[in-house]
Amino acid sequence: MAEVKAKIVKQANAAEASIDASTQEMILRAQQLGVETVFDRAVTMKPCAIGMQGICCKNCAMGPCRLPLPKDGIQGEDTRKGLCGATANTICARNFIRMIAGGAAAHSDHGRNVAITFLAAAKGEVDDYKIKDPIKLRAIAPYYGVATTVEEDGVVKDRDIQEIAIAVGEIAVAEWGKPTGSLHMIKRAPQPLQDKWAEQGVIPRNVDREIVEIMHRTHMGVDQDYKNLMKQGTRASLADGWGGSMIGTDLQDVMFGTPSPLQAEADLGVLKDDHVNIIVHGHEPLLSEMIVAAAQSQELIDYSKEKGAKGIQLAGICCTANEVLQRHGVPPAGTFLQQELAIITGACDAMVVDVQCIFQNLANVAKCFHTKLITTHPIAKMEQPNVLHIEFDEHHAMEDAIRIVKIAIDNYENRGSEVMIPRHKSSQIAGFGVESIQYHLGGSFRGDYFTLNDNIINGRIRGIAGVVGCNNARTKHNDEHIRIIKELIKNDVIVLTTGCSAIAAGMHGLCTPESAAVHCGPGLAEVCETVGIPPVLHLGSCVDNSRILLAATEVVKAGGLGNDICDLPAAGSAPEWMSEKAISIGQYFVASGVYTVFGYHMPVEGAPVFKDYLYNEMENMYGGKWDCEPDPIKHAHLMIAHIDKKRKELGIDTARDRVLMDMADRQALGME
Ligand code: SF4
């Protein structure tokens, strides 16, 4: 081992830090080697109680102004004020929507980079990117206002695919800064939802403007009304979910292929001690797609053999993992909290990172091993001298990828003797999406999602849950994700999952059809068995939460379950959230009509009036609302209670005795 720089002040208790055997083993291993990890730092440093409650303002140099709640709570009027007079509600709302701005900016900048590369590919200006899924391009083009047919001499013909791609690419890129109008993707939402957004004045104009306006409104001395601040927060979050993220997902699918179910493994045990191990970590698949291609090339596999390895093992961390998993079956090595541990195996020859969720401490950990840590994005560099920066450019993408893979191969011989790869790994099926759910759970002759809707109406499936988001070192790693998901499927609620939650589900064997018989209630188990799907459907990365919005829209369209997303027996959850992106996602779920429960805590406890606005009043505006429950079982049952309430409102609560519906039943429910 090269050098141990960090001194572990206090050691985490591995069994209390995570439920994963692999994570526990590696925490102990790190401590044995004297390498500090996030789990140890979480024991050493406690969070600031005022900041946690959302009531610290540092928006000008007269602060920071901290407005703690009185010990006995607010009795009568809340008289707390910052130096400028800002109230707790104003400060809390400003902080909250700045989190939305941060999250929406991250997702949307990802989407923008994809759109720019897509347009360059469409114009033939870059060699390494192509239109891989022309069917999806034709399917989405109308949403961008692009015609897919042309009339020549009175004959209607398919329009040239490159022409469509250029038109879609130009319109997509303009969504970030167009001077007039509103975002095109908004029109994909159910009409009643669009009407609510219009009534509330929250339809996004362009992506960048909504984010910039948050920064303006929250500057010292501008917007001082928490409701007006949240209006802008909502508009920016919609610009994320129904804008930047949705465009990102669409165009990635067109360029790299729309995912369809495939088999893979998950957990640190996917690393191999006789292979060159390369880990891709971050979010944007523009480079990782090229690294997959390079690592699979015979030339580089042969080169790895020349260097004494048996081949190249590529694996992922965080959402880059989900991107390369859903399209290529590349296994995730772990979630957000396992990034340092992957290097501590001593078997990681290169870790290649781009943007978002990358620990600065990776450089300190890499210093202790032979691992080459490579940053690749112009906006995300690390200052430490042991980090290599190879700036990725879409004009020479494959060349960059080959260079990176070669660096990893050349580094294989430098592995020390401290290799310890945990043996744990699970099988999973990933790669679900709007299209594949339609294929598996759709009907051939009726509405697209007919079979899914029918099974919800007849009660085999009680409802739908979206369980998404991060890990958080303040909670027990993966515990909340897994306990909430298990409780939901035990109660016949089918789970759609993305992000690190999806990786956790895969690691714990919940993304296999076989898990249905073990963990599901009888209704959901029967559906999964009949159709051959897992009870937990892996829908991809954080930007792919847009797939959940579109899947919910398809359920509405298929009929029989109301007219809007808020009518569906459905709920959302982010059990171990930590990122600003999670707040943006949460708000666009809420504003799309979804009851959304966060785990751990919400940074609004210090402003009870603002909290009530999010947790109650918002439902009157959009049909969705926020909630928070750290206890996983109670958390799951809040979601189930909401699902049951919606079933009752739809008049399908009595169908839970699973009487098969005949034509007359369907007619009564307005499905025919
Ligand atoms: Fe304090 Fe007001 Fe300045 Fe915030 S904006 S730091 S509340 S004076």
Ligand code: MSK
């Ligand atoms: S990677 S944002 S920790 S889900 Fe998308 Fe995981 Fe959360 Fe990052």
